[in-house]
Amino acid sequence: MKIRFPSHKNQTLIFKSHHSEKTIPRTVQCCASTFDLKGKSVAVIGLGKSGRAATKLALARGASVIAIDQNENLSLLELNPLFEKHGHLKTVLGHFDTKLLKDADMVVVSPGVPLESHGLSFLLQSMLSHLGIEVFVGGNLGIPLSEAAIQCLTCPSPKPVFQVAVVEVSSYQLEVPNKHFCPSVAVVLNLTSDHLERHKTMKNYAITKCRLLSHMTNSKLGILPFGNKLLNEAMEELVNEVNLAWIGAFPGVKVDKEEKVASLRVPAIGVVSELKLGALNVMGTHNYYNAAVAALSVLGLDMGIDTEAISSTIEKLRVPPHRMQIVHKDSYGVTWIDDSKATNVEATYTGLLGLKEQKSVILLGGLAKVSNSQESNGFEQLVEPLKYHRCVITFGFSGPLIQKTLSDDGLSIPCFEAANLEDAVNCARSVARYGDAVVLSPGCASFDEFRNFEHRGKVFQELVFSSE
Structure with missing residues (x-):
């Protein structure tokens, strides 16, 4: 089968199609039999949640496992009740000899991110x-x-x-x-x-x-x-x-x-x-x-x-909490949206692109993710999608920085500055009109005021209902 990219007339990929004529229900199958790794040695690098689970699986399949992590403060897996019944396990913490990897029949690397x-x-x-x-x-x-x-x-x-x-x-x-x-x-x-x-x-x-x-x-x-x-x-x-x-x-x-x-x-x-x-x-x-x-x-x-x-x-169906979640439509005809999960500019940009037909008050702020190697904080890319909306309210530690960036790059709608999220919600209440949405899509981390984005979203929702 030839598949063409609709926007690139000269670009063609060749793929073969082998779709079965008969529909056969499928199920997840474990291709391994019990003890299929008996006599084999497996090295697991990284002992986070995935690494520990991989260790358990290898042991269950009969392997001898060397569990490796550079964090010297971790506890030995041999002392963990979940692993103590397995005799073919050795934990190596801190610096390790790479010969351990060369001698292993199989190496499992934890994702690490x-x-x-x-x-x-x-x-x-x-x-x-x-x-x-x-x-x-x-x-x-x-x-x-x-x-x-x-x-x-x-x-x-x-x-x-x-x-x-x-x-x-x-x-x-x-x-x-x-x-x-x-x-x-x-x-x-x-x-x-x-x-x-x-x-x-x-x-x-x-x-x-x-x-x-x-x-x-x-x-x-x-x-x-x-x-x-x-x-x-x-x-x-x-x-x-x-x-x-x-x-x-x-x-x-x-x-x-x-x-x-x-x-x-x-x-x-x-x-x-x-x-x-x-x-x-x-x-x-x-x-x-x-x-x-x-x-x-x-x-x-x-x-x-x-x-x-x-x-x-x-x-x-329901979207996960704090991801463009419709929280409440109040008695003034304003819909309140919790997108606290938008902890970077890219996530906020994606959310704004989907709101062109919905006039909104946009809440931006928190702790902006700016590294020393970056020439800009990235908020200038929001100027274009923001032009469809009622106004912007910035808040939190990076609020002034965000407001300056948007202003310097030609923001065409009003932009107000609030000290914190509570002030931002109160400000939004005063400027939103019937039929508008108020959208918390911060584009920032939450750690200036909150434990995490979930905590920020929960507080936002409490503030939304507090005046009802």
Whole structure:
């Protein structure tokens, strides 16, 4: 099958389509048998949550494990009740001899970086659960995948523990070449300038992300954002056989923002349908796209689920807390939106793009993420999407800096400065008009006033209701 990039007439990728004519329900299967690693030595590097879970899995499969971490203050795993029954375990903390790695039959590297969910995993979990499907959600976010493998390995029942695994994968994990990781559906939601201290260039970052699809063949489905030149080039280098779908173009998924309808068109896997999203209780175009991508992902699993069944779940779906969450519509006709999860400018920018048709009062502030190597704090890129809105209110430690940046770069709407979040909410109440939204999408970390973004969001919600 030839797949053309709609906006690049001369650019063509060749992919083979092998979609099965018969729909066969799939389930997650553990390919390993008990004690298949007996007599083998496994070195696990990094003893965070994922590293400890990998250690447990290797021991459960009969391996001898050397557990390594440079943090000398950690406790030895041998002294942990969860590991003490295993005799083939040795923990090495601090500096270690690299010969330990050379002598190991297998080396497992912990991801080493926290991954922030875009809400897609949350929507997939909710959608699949409402459809009655047993689903595991985790990976580099939350529960390590090794924990799911242990449950599958040790379950005495012939009934599968999980039918679907929704796994978030860190780009750090994808740096390590692998032969066996082959998802049924893979989604790359975006490519932003995160983790460049590790990947050095955006080109390297794109190539690393696209390794997610490097072993996918036959009827498997890869979903990527449309129009990203770096991702397109990376796909040419890494992919041989996979059905590709685009976020924002066909084959793939497009969303009519006014009608709140998603069109799903991937003929290669038999998907040609529409999905009504009006019952979804969220704000922002990106949330509609997340729901549409979640639906396409479920259809791509080839489990006998159709669009009609997915439609029945839409009104039951909820976005994760503090992510364009509709908090309250007050007696003055103002809708209050909590997007406290937007802890950087890029996240706020994405949220603003989805609010063009909703006149809003935008709350920006907190502790801006500015490194010494940056020439700007990044808030100048918000000037364009902010022009559609009522006004801006800045607050917190970086409030004055944000206000100056926006003003210097030609902000065309009023901008008010508040001392803290409470003052910002009170100010918003006085300037918002009937039909407006007040959106907390700070673009900053929360640590000047709060413990974390969740605490900030909770306080915001309390302030919203305090005057009702």
